[in-house]
Amino acid sequence: MHDEYLVDKQLIDRLKGDEAIALSIIYKKYWQSLYISAHNILKDQQACEDIIQELFIKLWNNRHTLEITVSLKAYLYASIRYEVYRQVRTGAVRGEIYDNLLERLETPGTYNDIEYKELIGQVSSVVNKLPEKCREVYKLSREEHLSHKQIAEQLNISTKTVENQITKALRYLRTSLTTTVIAAITYLLVN
The missing domain is CATH 1.10.1740.10 (RNA polymerase sigma factor, region 2, helix turn helix motif)
Structure with missing residues (x-):
């Protein structure tokens, strides 16, 4: 060294x-x-x-x-x-980056227990502020890992509505979690 x-x-x-x-x-x-x-x-x-x-x-x-x-x-x-x-x-990055980071935030073992719980708490707090149908679709997609088709069948809505609700949820998460995402980037870059 x-x-x-x-x-x-x-x-x-x-x-x-x-x-x-x-x-x-x-x-x-x-x-x-x-x-x-x-x-x-x-x-x-x-x-x-x-x-x-x-x-x-x-x-x-x-x-x-x-x-x-x-x-x-x-x-x-x-x-x-x-x-x-x-x-x-500055928003110069693609939206998929946020989606990928949100998925990594939701994956146990990415951070130590305290950081993980804190980040998940922040994500959960934002998710809970989503409109009811949007929140329900998001949770079925991200927490229960159901396909768009499965969600549509379960909620008796079209797959296009499912896609729109997930897009709406991710957009809201992106704008609400900028600080959290930057903290996650910090952690992921140095580890």
Whole structure:
């Protein structure tokens, strides 16, 4: 670990000395793990590639004023984490990302018991605020894992109504759980 820190420090010094090869070495050393970290959340190849490209462009453009007070690895991961947050906050990410995160939040074992209970409590609180029919459809879909057809038959409604109610529920959850989702992203990115 100590050797890695020294190698990275030398690479930063070479970068500050305008050696483009240092940027290339840093890129080759870290791009894949940074990509995987971002892709675990965003599930969007192009967005992840863009984020990493921008990170390395900024690294090169700011090389003379670069002040890294932690390890290079920690700096790069923090930069990726920040950009993922920014994209989530500004709504630049696709809606499926929220859906995926909500599913991961509802999966036991993703977090430690206290974090899990707290996150599930927040999701449950928002779900309980949904209109009755919407809440019922959402719970049958997400908690009892029934298909749209099964829900439609059980509630004597059309499958299109089921789809509309789930879409409505997920939209409401997305807007209501932005802070929770960002907390989940934080946790998922660092673990």
